[in-house]
Amino acid sequence: MTTRNRQWRLEGGFGLDHLRLIDAPMPVPGPGQVRIRVEALSLNYRDLLITQGQYDPRMALPRVPLSDAAGVVDAIGPDVTRLRVGDRVSPIFAPTWHGGEPPADVLAHALGHRADGVAAAFIVMPAVDVVRTPARLDAAAAATLPCAGVTAWHALMTGPGAVRPGDTVVVQGTGGVSLFALQLARLAGARVIATSGDDAKLERALALGAAYGINYRTTPQWSKAVRAFTDGRGADHVVEVGGAGTLGESLAAVRPCGRISVIGVLSGRQGPLDVTAILMRNVTLQGIFVGSRADFEDLARAIDVGGLAPVVDRTFDFAELPAALAHLASGRHFGKIVLRKDDP
Ligand SMILES: NC(=O)c1ccc[n+]([C@@H]2O[C@H](COP(=O)([O-])OP(=O)(O)OC[C@H]3O[C@@H](n4cnc5c(N)ncnc54)[C@H](OP(=O)(O)O)[C@@H]3O)[C@@H](O)[C@H]2O)c1
Incomplete structure (x- = not known):
């Protein structure tokens, strides 16, 4: 030894x-x-x-x-x-x-x-x-799993606004949290819109099960594309990893009474925020700090049964x-x- x-x-x-x-x-x-x-x-x-x-x-x-x-x-x-x-x-x-x-x-x-x-x-x-x-x-x-997987689980699969079959979920970028969110949303019967700054990565996100990809560099106002793709309704859930630089677009992309999981700071921590869109449209902003042991155990069971890789x-x-x-x-x-x- x-x-x-x-x-x-x-x-x-x-x-x-x-x-x-x-x-x-x-x-x-x-x-x-x-x-x-x-x-x-x-x-x-x-x-x-x-x-x-x-x-x-x-x-x-x-x-x-x-x-x-x-x-x-x-x-x-x-x-x-x-x-x-x-x-x-x-x-x-x-x-x-x-x-x-x-x-x-x-x-x-x-x-x-x-x-x-x-x-x-x-x-x-x-x-x-x-x-x-x-x-x-x-x-x-x-x-x-312990951070990215559990964070995506906590954001999408827990609480009153948890994803349901038929929902539309926006995931930002193709990093660890976002790809787990993509895969879990698909497991739950939801439709996924993926954003990325790279068209080749968007192709890979589509191959993983996303229904639609938007390049946030060439389409900075990607909320318009989300609304068009959802026939004007907006997304039920946005997995917000961008932070201050993306929250405005997330608020414009989410449907009235939809939910935004505030997770990351990839584009910055602070910035101007017009709260009108939150209150007039009854949007829920849900802060996420990873998750608990129970979240991890639920995720592990879902992976074993659902086959997520x-x-x-x-x-x-x-x-x-x-x-x-x-x-x-x-x-x-x-x-x-x-x-x-x-x-x-
Ligand atoms: N609150 C929590 O509990 C918690 C837990 C985990 C992570 N986080 C946070 O969540 C964020 C993501 O973490 P991660 O570990 O998944 O990161 P990661 O694996 O490094 O993924 C980062 C990816 O995000 C995309 N990206 C970068 N800037 C972007 C922007 N302005 N808009 C949209 N997408 C952008 C890029 O994807 P493309 O190349 O495809 O554009 C990049 O590859 C970080 O801020 C991290 O600190 C928070």
């Missing part, structure tokens, strides 16, 4: 050149905890913001980055009954949030920000903050984290970027 634990750390400052691969001591699970041998990790846009110091410039360093992993339980501490050695699992994005409303201090536990993340060969987690991965997914596919753009080796983040920063990806950890 190896006694070293290869671990990424962001230390000494922000930026890709402050990521260091070090040898840490092997963690030992205490009461109620399990140790996971990590097999695969996935990247989220948040990881890029965190590494560059744009997510939280006051974040304490050093910090083990990344929130999303899949692996196998290789040791358990005393008093663990939920899991056994050999179980295939993933940590949840926000430990302590198991269902319902999040605990008031949930941000203190979110992995890779105020709490150490999962970019290591071995990690120790409370057993209650771990879920079994879908049986039909390999580790690389399972590692894509996460879209993996490219796989890097564990030691190539900076290159993988640079690929994310390039915006060339379609779906999720994965790191594989083949040998401890």
Whole structure:
């Protein structure tokens, strides 16, 4: 049994050149905890913001980055009954949030920000903050779920405005959250309109099941195309990952009494907002912060039964984290970027 634990750390400052691969001591699970041998990790846009110091410039360093992993339980501490050695699992994005409303201090536990993340060969987690991965997914596919998959599930499949068969859903861009939203909406019997800044990616979104694609660079007022495609009605749901720069178009694209899930900040955090369109048309703006363990377990069941296959753009080796983040920063990806950890 190896006694070293290869671990990424962001230390000494922000930026890709402050990521260091070090040898840490092997963690030992205490009461109620399990140790996971990590097999695969996935990247989220948040990881890029965190590494560059744009997510939280006051974040304490050093910090083990990344929130999303899949692996196998290789040791358990005393008093663990939920899991056994050999179980295939993933940590949840926000430990302590198991269902319902999040605990008031949930941000203190979110992995890779105020709490150490999962970019290591071995990690120790409370057993209650771990879920079994879908049986039909390999580790690389399972590692894509904890943030992007759960966020898309929470946005579209929960609460009073959840997607129903026959609905029309707009997804923005072809990143991790948006492609999960596309696939989940299709699983639920909805019709999907995808936007992208790249026509070749739109072709791939159509091949994944989107009914219509709009290039937001050549058609900046894409809400008009959404309204035309829906015979003037507008979309039932918009998965809003653009943020300040896209919310105006989302409000113009959504139908009266429709729902916008406010998720991302790809085009900025702040900007002018005319609230008239929200109130006059009874639009629901729903803020989404990933989701709970219950959301993750519901997603895993839906994947096993429905057969959804996460879209993996490219796989890097564990030691190539900076290159993988640079690929994310390039915006060339379609779906999720994965790191594989083949040998401890
Ligand atoms: N609130 C939460 O809990 C939560 C959870 C996960 C993610 N997020 C946020 O959601 C956003 C997406 O995250 P992600 O991990 O899915 O990102 P990602 O995989 O890196 O995807 C980014 C993609 O979005 C598209 N895009 C970029 N600028 C755009 C714009 N102005 N309008 C429309 N699309 C645009 C691009 O696709 P094309 O090349 O096809 O145009 C780009 O490839 C980020 O802001 C992230 O921080 C929030």
